[in-house]
Amino acid sequence: MVSVLNLTRVPLAKDPPMPPDIHAEWDLDPDFLTVNHGSFGATPRAVIAAQRVWQDRMERQPSRFMNTVYSGEMRNSADALGIFLNADGRNIAFVENATSGCNAVIRAVALQPGDEIMILSHAYGAVRNAVRFVADRAGARITEAAIPFPDPTEDSLTASVVAALTPRTRLAVIDHITSGSAIVMPIQRIVAACHAAGVPVLVDGAHAPGQVPVDLSAIGADWYVGNCHKWLCAPKGCGFLYAAPDRQAELHPGTISHGYGQGFLAEFDWTGTTDPSRFLAVPEAIAFHHRLGGAALMQRNRALATAGGALIAQRLNTNVGTGGPVAGAMATIRLPVDDPTPDHALAIRARLMAVGTDAPVHALDGALWLRISAFAYNELADYATLGDLVAEVLRG
Numbered sequence: 001m002v003s004v005l006n007l008t009r010v011p012l013a014k015d016p017p018m019p020p021d022i023h024a025e026w027d028l029d030p031d032f033l034t035v036n037h038g039s040f041g042a043t044p045r046a047v048i049a050a051q052r053v054w055q056d057r058m059e060r061q062p063s064r065f066m067n068t069v070y071s072g073e074m075r076n077s078a079d080a081l082g083i084f085l086n087a088d089g090r091n092i093a094f095v096e097n098a099t100s101g102c103n104a105v106i107r108a109v110a111l112q113p114g115d116e117i118m119i120l121s122h123a124y125g126a127v128r129n130a131v132r133f134v135a136d137r138a139g140a141r142i143t144e145a146a147i148p149f150p151d152p153t154e155d156s157l158t159a160s161v162v163a164a165l166t167p168r169t170r171l172a173v174i175d176h177i178t179s180g181s182a183i184v185m186p187i188q189r190i191v192a193a194c195h196a197a198g199v200p201v202l203v204d205g206a207h208a209p210g211q212v213p214v215d216l217s218a219i220g221a222d223w224y225v226g227n228c229h230k231w232l233c234a235p236k237g238c239g240f241l242y243a244a245p246d247r248q249a250e251l252h253p254g255t256i257s258h259g260y261g262q263g264f265l266a267e268f269d270w271t272g273t274t275d276p277s278r279f280l281a282v283p284e285a286i287a288f289h290h291r292l293g294g295a296a297l298m299q300r301n302r303a304l305a306t307a308g309g310a311l312i313a314q315r316l317n318t319n320v321g322t323g324g325p326v327a328g329a330m331a332t333i334r335l336p337v338d339d340p341t342p343d344h345a346l347a348i349r350a351r352l353m354a355v356g357t358d359a360p361v362h363a364l365d366g367a368l369w370l371r372i373s374a375f376a377y378n379e380l381a382d383y384a385t386l387g388d389l390v391a392e393v394l395r396g
Contacts, residue, residue: 031356081282122143223247
């Protein structure tokens with residue numbers, strides 16, 4: 001195992017500095033090199049404490065809490081999230097993750113044989129499967145917008161989506177930030193282009209809230225789903241579904257319960273007994289994000305991911321996948337391998353885990369790409385160490 005305790009701190013020029021004791025905000029294992037915030041996030045101690053306060057309050061009298069506290073506090077939490085996303089909290093429902101929210105929307109779309117759902121060629125696998133499930137049952141088709149990669153631009157990304165639209169497209173599912181390739185899509189431009197073609201848009205924003213600024217009013221999507229447990233550092237199992245007011249009537253949660261037929265919030269806010277503390281801790285997660293700098297934190301993380309990606313690419317004598325405005329707080333680095341198969345990608349990731357770190361490896365467009373994340377607890381030395389570990393694993 002590799003220890004990160006003795007790594008030399010290498011601050012980035014012009015970065016908003018993090019407090020010297022920033023690592024104490026999390027319970028992360030000091031003997032594991034954490035460079036994969038993007039997969040599951042990392043919940044800080046302050047947010048876990050807030051969640052436990054809600055759990056304690058609930059368990060003091062569960063019946064009273066569920067009947068007199070639950071509903072109002074869920075709406076208060078949604079209102080706080082709405083302010084963060086520049087949206088009306090009455091149009092936001094909590095779900096356990098972005099995939100659940102995507103399923104609710106995709107399964108609500110009325111399809112006829114021959115209709116089409118358009119996705120990105122770099123679409124997230126779980127959402128791709130949901131589209132396959134719905135399309136297969138309806139006799140509909142899946143079409144793909146071929147993502148230019150590496151070195152995409154906002155113009156080329158927008159053009160690829162527009163080229164994939166047809167008169168039979170009934171829904172466009174667009175990732176705000178692609179998972180495997182870490183591309184920040186020009187989402188506002190793409191939504192506008194789809195709407196100009198008469199196509200409604202579901203945005204899969206699983207990685208966006210807390211990684212990049214998200215302004216739902218400006219984006220203008222029909223539906224937007226996201227996770228709070230990734231870059232916003234909420235407890236695990238905390239996502240949301242935003243639906244424009246004229247797009248709510250056809251939506252239903254995966255579990256039909258007492259609120260059926262009573263409206264969007266009535267159906268999604270209560271699907272049966274659950275632990276709502278993960279949702280009620282969202283205001284504390286937002287407050288924590290603000291304490292670390294908010295917009296400045298996002299800029300700092302993006303700069304660190306860019307520098308870390310360049311450092312690893314130089315170490316491996318390869319190249320990064322993105323740059324400029326389409327790069328966020330994740331970066332991808334091409335691996336110098338001759339076997340660019342998904343099985344090889346999984347094997348490399350397993351070897352990295354065995355030597356004390358985790359970084360996803362994806363097979364994309366004929367190559368294997370290592371994905372790194374940059375968050376408040378990371379520093380440039382982490383990626384120097386990761387580059388050495390990757391080189392060692394590839395030699396092995």
